[in-house]
Amino acid sequence: MFNLTGKIALISGGTKGIGKGIAKVLKKSGAIPIISGINSINGQKVAEELEVDFIPLDVSNQIACKNAVDHIVKKYSRLDILCSNAGIFPQHHIKKMTVEDWDYVLNINLKGTFFLVQSALNVMEKQNNGRIIITSSITGEKLGISGSSHYSASKAGQLGFMRSAALEYAEKNITINAIMPGYILTEGLQEFGDDYLKQFRNEIPTCRLGTPEDIGYTVCFLASNEAKYITGQTIIVDGGMTIS
Numbered sequence: 001m002f003n004l005t006g007k008i009a010l011i012s013g014g015t016k017g018i019g020k021g022i023a024k025v026l027k028k029s030g031a032i033p034i035i036s037g038i039n040s041i042n043g044q045k046v047a048e049e050l051e052v053d054f055i056p057l058d059v060s061n062q063i064a065c066k067n068a069v070d071h072i073v074k075k076y077s078r079l080d081i082l083c084s085n086a087g088i089f090p091q092h093h094i095k096k097m098t099v100e101d102w103d104y105v106l107n108i109n110l111k112g113t114f115f116l117v118q119s120a121l122n123v124m125e126k127q128n129n130g131r132i133i134i135t136s137s138i139t140g141e142k143l144g145i146s147g148s149s150h151y152s153a154s155k156a157g158q159l160g161f162m163r164s165a166a167l168e169y170a171e172k173n174i175t176i177n178a179i180m181p182g183y184i185l186t187e188g189l190q191e192f193g194d195d196y197l198k199q200f201r202n203e204i205p206t207c208r209l210g211t212p213e214d215i216g217y218t219v220c221f222l223a224s225n226e227a228k229y230i231t232g233q234t235i236i237v238d239g240g241m242t243i244s
Contacts, residue, residue: 002224005030008076009223010069012036012059012116013086015046017186018135021212022083022219023050029220031081034072059086059112069119078127081223082120084113085135087154089188091147102150109154114161117176121169130174131223134162135215136234138180142242159234166232175231177222182238185209205240 009026013019014035023033027050035050036057037043047054057068072079087109092101117132124130139145140155159178166176183189183200189209190197201207218237221227236242 001226002220003030004081004220004223007031007080007223008072008078009033009081009083010036010055010072010079010120011083011085012057012112013135014083015039015043015054017188018181018184018212018215019083019085020046020050021214022085022216023052025213025216025220026081026083026223027052031223032076036068037086057086059084059116060107062115062118065112065115065119066122069116069123073123079120079123080127080130082117082124082130082132083135083219084116084132086112086116087135089148089151092150093147094149097150105150106154106157109151110157110161113158117161117165121165121174124174125169125172128173130172131227132165132174132176133219133222134158134176134178136162136178136180138182138236138238138242141234142180142236162234163232170231173228175222175228177227177230177232178234179215179218179222180234180236180238181210181215182236182241183209184215185211203241203244204238205244208239210237210239 009031011019011023014023015037023035026033034053036055038058040056043054055068136158137155140152162178
């Protein structure tokens with residue numbers, strides 16, 4: 001089950017954290033992952049480590065998204081799976097937040113999702129097949145975090161976009177779903193420090209932080225043929241945090 005052998009997969013934000021975990025699991029499942037990121041030096045390093053291809057990509061640039069997808073199709077003749085995962089979560093309280101702060105987050109997290117999904121859909125529609133998985137968050141729709149109103153808005157916005165997109169392409173054999181991670185032990189989360197990490201763990205019923213691979217396994221399921229009847233849905237992967 002969940003055999004993805006030979007499936008061509010693009011993972012944006014695939015050079016670290018959740019994206020890197022997704023790439024690892026997809027490769028184990030037989031897929032051919034292509035990771036993308038904005039830092040070419042780090043991207044090439046990670047690509048060599050994982051033995052996958054790397055494409056430099058700024059998802060907030062619509063032309064760059066189209067070119068990245070075109071590059072993959074030119075090399076592999078198709079694109080089967082898109083993991084729209086690139087995202088940022090800087091902290092800014094509303095009182096001091098600038099228009100530039102707001103736009104920076106929304107341009108990458110929300111507009112970047114639109115640009116990349118749109119580019120992938122142009123290819124998948126011709127194939128009459130495809131799997132799109134968006135990395136959203138429990139923050140935004142399920143809970144809020146002080147200092148993250150722009151991030152929360154972007155993540156909730158992704159889910160509204162996902163549901164409408166899923167309706168538009170359901171008859172094309174293309175499924176579009178989202179994963180809502182809770183606290184996942186990534187480089188970004190580690191920057192909060194040990195005291196905060198301990199606090200995070202105390203809020204989770206399973207008493208542990210998630211791993212990037214935990215998200216990768218969920219991606220693997222949603223990308224599989226077995227999940228062909230699931231579209232426009234969200235899966236929360238948070239160790240039970242939102243039900244506690």
